[in-house]
Amino acid sequence: MMLSGVVSAFEKVLIPVAGRISSNRYLLAMRDSFSTILPFMIVGSFFGIIEWVVIxxxxxxxxxxxxxxxxxxxxxxGEAYLASAFVATLKSLQALCNLVVTIGFGVLSLFLVAAFSYRLGGIWGGDKFSTALTGIGAFLIVTPQQVNKVGGFSLDYFGNKGVLAALLVATVxxxxxxxxxxxxKIRIHMPDTVPPAVAQSFAVLVPVLFTLGGFALFAAxxxxxxxxxxxxxxxxxxxxPLMGFSQGMGFSLLYQFIIWLFWWFGIHGHNVTAAIQNTVYMPAQLANQDGTASYIFSNGFFEAGLMHIMGLVIAVFLFSKKESWxxxxxxxxxxxxxxxxxxxxxxxxxxxNPILLVPYILAPLANTFVGWLAVSSGLVPIFRFVVPWTMPLFFCGTIGTGSIMGGLLQVVWLAMDVFIYAPFVIAANRIDDEINEE
Known part of the structure; x- marks a missing residue:
């Protein structure tokens, strides 16, 4: 009953906040944009596993x-194996898989600009398709070109690294x-005899000119x-300002708190915080892999802890009476x-969902603290190797650390997560029972 009272208190505070968030059209547009590009990310992840793990x-x-x-x-x-036609075939298949991975992740920010601009054009009363094309053009203008014999754009600016820039450019x-x-006053009006598509093109001509011209001036x-x-x-x-704090427990917990709070609001927390991941924790991961450093908190450490929601799934199977859940x-x-x-x-x-807010944020924070204890004490090696984020539990930790202890750490995390989620799942049952009795 005490837990039900706590949940009810959370409901009184958070439901009004959630209502305001859910009615914020800008945040909803951002959420829907990430949802739009999600299929490409999932397909890219699937082919990434095939490329990096299987073949x-x-x-x-x-x-x-x-x-x-x-x-x-x-x-x-040995060398005979590496020089074989079999290996050459596998490398060719890898190259094909990499093309799909590039579509899923290499141009993620470019897709995000298109999807987000399209949504913003709709909520702000503009032509959605023209707004999306203008957003793509503005993003390309501020993206530096790679200077070499061929020229062109570097995909480094189109992947996760460009998420914040994509959101900013799409918005402005x-x-x-x-x-x-x-x-x-600046709209070009065409005669009624002109086809609608042509008339619309001339209607947005000057706005496109001024918008892209402004971004070109900014880049210049x-x-x-x-x-x-x-x-x-x-x-x-x-x-x-962040590099000096990245290995601190406080900063790492704050980083996880921000990610999962965004997710609770329906916004892709990992993409929103990609700038922190790619400038702080990915360099730490690469330094671990090169053997030039031994960072506890790295990209692999946090990716190996993404499975806390599986603890909710197990808790639902074990304790939930809600058929919908x-x-x-x-x-x-x-x-x-x-x-x-x-x-x-x-x-x-x-x-x-106010009932699940606390465990949804508490579980990854607890995993981070326990993982820090395990790695800093030497029970678990550092996360040295880059592993696809879609790698299943246990295998992700084992491969990432090069030790079965990394996989066992994930099993411990999962057990913790089940215990963290269980009281709130049970409380959800009790709340429903109380409502039915009334």
Whole structure:
């Protein structure tokens, strides 16, 4: 009964807040934009597992330091194996898989600009398609070109690294463009005999000119005053003050708190905080892999802790009397095996659900603290190797640390998470019972 009272208190405070958030059209547009590009990310992750884990000639399944299946299939070892036609075929298949991975992640920010600008154009009363195209154009203008014999754009600015820049550019370009399209003084009116598509093109001509011209001037000013491009500038501003705190427990807990609070509001927390991940924890991960450092908190450490929602799934199976929750858990569990939580986040729902707010944030914080204790004490090696974020539990920790202890740490995390979620799942049953009695 005490827990039910606590949950009820949370409801009184958080339901009004959730209502305001759910009615904020800008945040809803951001959430829907991430949902729009989610299928590309899932498909990219699937092909990433195939590329990095299954068919990599030196990887987990085929490689000599893994299961060694490649050598068993060919009967070759050492240099003979690496020079074989079998390995050449695997590398060709890897290249094909990498094309799909690039679509899923390499141009993630470019897709996000298009989706977010499209949504913003709709909520602000502009032409959605024209707003999306203008957002893409503005993003390309502020994205520095790679100077070499061929030229072109670097995909480094189109992946996760460009998420914050994408959100910023989409917001500004969409707002300016829609405002200009509503200004009748600069709108070019065509005769009624002109086809509607042509008339619409001329109607947005001047707004497109002014919007893209403004971004071009902004990019030129950055160049003239020897200021880094927008994306690099964002990283410089963020990275400088954070690098000194990244290995501290307080900062790591705050980082996890922000991620999962965003997720609770229905916004992709990992994409929103990608700038921190890619400027702080990914360099730490690469330093661990190169052997030049031994950071506890790295990209691999946090990715290995994404499975806390599986603790909710198990708690639902064990303790929930709500048929709707059990049905969603059955459908979401297979996806959750590969760290895809959206069916559960929006199906139970977790998003904007005051009953689940506390465990949803508490579980990853507890995992972070226990993981820090385990690694700092030497019981578990550091997370040295880069592993796809869709790698299932236990295998992710084992491969990431190069030790079975990493996998066992994940099992401990899962057991903790079940215990953390269980009281709140039981409380949800009691709340329903009390409502039915009334």
């Amino acid at each position: 990599d000639p030196t990887g987990t399944v085929m490689g000599p330091n893994g299961m060694g299946l490649g050598m068993k299939m060919t009967g070759l070892t 370009s969409s707002w300016v463009f829609v405002k200009l399209t509503k200004n009748k 000013l950055l160049t003239w005053f020897d200021i880094p491009p927008l994306n690099d500038l964002i990283y410089k501003v963020i990275q400088a 059990r049905a969603v858990a059955k459908l979401g569990a297979p996806a959750m095996l590969f760290n895809i939580q959206e069916p559960l986040a929006f199906g139970l729902p977790i998003v904007l």
